[in-house]
Amino acid sequence: MGEEEMKIPKKLRWVSTGETLGEGGQGQVYLVTNKHESSGKKYAMKRLKNVDSEKARSRFSREVEAIKEIEHRAIVRIIDHSHTDDDFQFYVMEYFEGTRTLSQIIFAQANPYHGDVHLCLELFEEIVSALWACEHSSIPLVHRDISPNNILVLTDGSIRLIDFGICQIENGKTVTLTGESFGTRKYAAPECESGSNSTISIRSDIYSAAKVLWSAITSRDAFAREEPVFRNLSMKKMFPANPETWPLALIFEKTIRKKPEDRFSGTDEALDLVQELSAFFQRGHSSIEDIIHRCPACGWKNHREISESERRLRPNHLRYTDHFICNLCGLEYNRNLTSVQEQDERREHFG
DSSP: OOHHHHOOOTTSSEEEEEEEEEEOSSEEEEEEEETTOTTOOEEEEEEESOTTOHHHHHHHHHHHHHHHTOOOTTBOOEEEEOOTTOSSOEEEEEOOTTOEEHHHHHTSSSOTTTTOHHHHHHHHHHHHHHHHHHHTSSSOEEOOOOSGGGEEEOTTSOEEEOOOTTOEETTSOOOOOTTOOOSOTTTSOGGGSTTOOSOOOHHHHHHHHHHHHHHHHHOSOOOSOOGGGGSHHHHHHHSOSOTTSGGGHHHHHTTSOSSGGGSOSSHHHHHHHHHHHHHHHHHOSOOHHHHHHSOTTTOOOOEEEOOHHHHHTSOGGGOOSSEEEETTTOOEEETTSOOHHHHHHHHHHHO
């Protein structure tokens, strides 16, 4: 990058340190300090390169307005920004030493998220919580590019969602071209692809967040085709060798679906399930109240009762009324038993 590109108008309070943090087709991000602060505290400045493009300026302005309206711990905070008619288009945001993108972490040799259900659930909850803030903002918006590259991980493990450059303002004008597609292809929802007639909504972001979850738990780049992941056998083969990981299928079942109407209706519903799963892992086996309504192994609500004719073919310990088969994991269980352990003990007793 040349000196001319690094130059910041003198009327601004910001001075470049000369260190570039990143550069893309539309903008540059580099470190700056505030000339009025003696501490030398560093900030990140994003500058629009193509200021002559009306579309690029509109997108940049939209990104600034979108981030300004959202106050959430997982969304980067804007400190200063330009005005629409300024020649130098920029915004300054908080900067954290030692941050890495999620992609730098999960695709590395030692991925701390790999096979760790608890850590992955925390990650997914933080992402969806940030999307909740977007959905319920005074200016509701859809990010449209949720991917590991657009999630910063701080040294304390918390995250920051970045790059709202192609966000869509709900009930507002969308700055796009006919037939244009959005987002990182492997993580973008089908309706974000060129030629799709489906509406892009918060469900699109939740879809992408689930693919980020998939990449985190498996250390794999997201898959390009969705259908195989809905087959339990395929999912189990692709998960790490940890029996706790497969209940995440409950999340994928309601997120990575081709049709938006088959996904969670919004972030509230998604957060409810994530919190239920987190509580399930924390408390261990289900209580009797949960077993009445859910599979004691995976927590899935969808099951079928074993018929009387089927019960006759079962061993003695399974010949009970109120006996069910989970439609997700295939576990046979009885709602009158309070835990998987108790069912195992009963099975041994009747041998």
